[in-house]
Amino acid sequence: MSDTDVINGIPKSEFGERRAELRRRLAERGLDGALVVSRGANGADWGADVVYLTNHYSPFPQIPDLPPVWSGRGSAAVVMPADEDASLVVEIPDWRRDLVVCDDVRFHSDLWAGTAETLRDRGLGSAKIGLIGRESLPYIAIDRIRQALPGIELEWADDIIESMRLVKSPAELDLVRESVRVGSEMVAAFLEAAVPGATEADCVVAAFSKGVPQGAFPLDIPVTSGEHIDHFQWDRMPSWDHSRPLRAGDMIHPDMYGTVNGYFYDMVRTTVAGRKVTDAQREVLEAPIALVEHVVDGMRPGVTCGELFERGASWLGEHGFEVPGADAEGNFAKSFPSFGHSMGLAWEHPFVIPDEPTELAPGMVFAIEVEIGRPGAGTGA
Numbered sequence: 001m002s003d004t005d006v007i008n009g010i011p012k013s014e015f016g017e018r019r020a021e022l023r024r025r026l027a028e029r030g031l032d033g034a035l036v037v038s039r040g041a042n043g044a045d046w047g048a049d050v051v052y053l054t055n056h057y058s059p060f061p062q063i064p065d066l067p068p069v070w071s072g073r074g075s076a077a078v079v080m081p082a083d084e085d086a087s088l089v090v091e092i093p094d095w096r097r098d099l100v101v102c103d104d105v106r107f108h109s110d111l112w113a114g115t116a117e118t119l120r121d122r123g124l125g126s127a128k129i130g131l132i133g134r135e136s137l138p139y140i141a142i143d144r145i146r147q148a149l150p151g152i153e154l155e156w157a158d159d160i161i162e163s164m165r166l167v168k169s170p171a172e173l174d175l176v177r178e179s180v181r182v183g184s185e186m187v188a189a190f191l192e193a194a195v196p197g198a199t200e201a202d203c204v205v206a207a208f209s210k211g212v213p214q215g216a217f218p219l220d221i222p223v224t225s226g227e228h229i230d231h232f233q234w235d236r237m238p239s240w241d242h243s244r245p246l247r248a249g250d251m252i253h254p255d256m257y258g259t260v261n262g263y264f265y266d267m268v269r270t271t272v273a274g275r276k277v278t279d280a281q282r283e284v285l286e287a288p289i290a291l292v293e294h295v296v297d298g299m300r301p302g303v304t305c306g307e308l309f310e311r312g313a314s315w316l317g318e319h320g321f322e323v324p325g326a327d328a329e330g331n332f333a334k335s336f337p338s339f340g341h342s343m344g345l346a347w348e349h350p351f352v353i354p355d356e357p358t359e360l361a362p363g364m365v366f367a368i369e370v371e372i373g374r375p376g377a378g379t380g381a
Helices: 012-028 048-054 111-121 139-148 158-166 170-193 200-214 279-297 305-318 331-335
Strands: 033-039 075-081 087-090 104-107 128-132 153-156 216-220 223-225 251-260 263-268 340-343 347-351 366-368 372-374 378-380
Touching: 012 033, 012 048, 012 075, 012 158, 033 048, 033 111, 048 075, 048 158, 075 111, 087 111, 104 111, 111 139, 128 158, 139 153, 158 347, 170 200, 170 216, 170 251, 170 263, 200 216, 200 223, 200 251, 251 378, 263 366, 279 305, 279 366, 279 372, 279 378
Parallel strands: 033 128, 087 104, 128 153
Antiparallel strands: 033 075, 075 087, 216 251, 223 251, 251 263, 340 347, 340 366, 372 378
């Protein structure tokens, strides 16, 4: 396979195979087609579906709609009949012709008007359409499409593409491995910079300096340290403190997430400034490692995500720690009652939560995440 047959590590033919599989599943569900909408602009977290199908991602910032001059800035739409290949509708004229893998690309500065027009042109103006992109598609877009096409029938169908993206291809697995390698080096650089006298911002700069030259697109690095260590996230806009120097003995943990070549890294680590720890700190530093390894040891084909959660919850109970859930006192355990999630082009379903029936299969990728603390000792993640 020549270099021209591969885009960002993915064979061009794989994008066509994905769209063909989507068409097959649309027909199987009795849908006439699909409208897939993703947003880019403010981080890679909700661009995944359009990237998955066409390798298009818009860098334009999301600004208020001003129709008919423009609308949908930072977003894109894939219009897919069940029996023909797709049209990609973009909102800026300088989309990357060298990166996008789709034969029919249409530019409309008023994206929602252009999407309705494309639906009509592709014979879907009064069809039964599966909507994909519930986190990306604003109500105003649906409203304008329905006004332009009063005979159209829309129903949510995100689960179709979610199930397709769950098992990664060999090329995707290579990209995930590379992303996690870069992300791990960023974490290591952050922790190495966490010395007495440094600020959280100094540690963030160290992580960025390690990852950005290797192609990292950091979404954020929320940091907590010192007296706030029992919180999973503390500072806001930016999500790290740029003024308070770390003191010897301060615990600190970053939540490190972003992408390399579009695929996610997502990891949390904890250390102590000065590297001299108390016995109480050592327990909450080592417990998350042990729990992650315990959950990972239980991951094999056929095991459900719900069973993985119970495995982790049992370990916590046996060691006298609280179990994530609505009744938990810890901030992370209450706000994120899970032991992690599927991961690829985004944070993905399923999550490792109670009673989740999804069974593990070869080719799935998960980020296993925990935070464990003791009153007065601090919290490790």
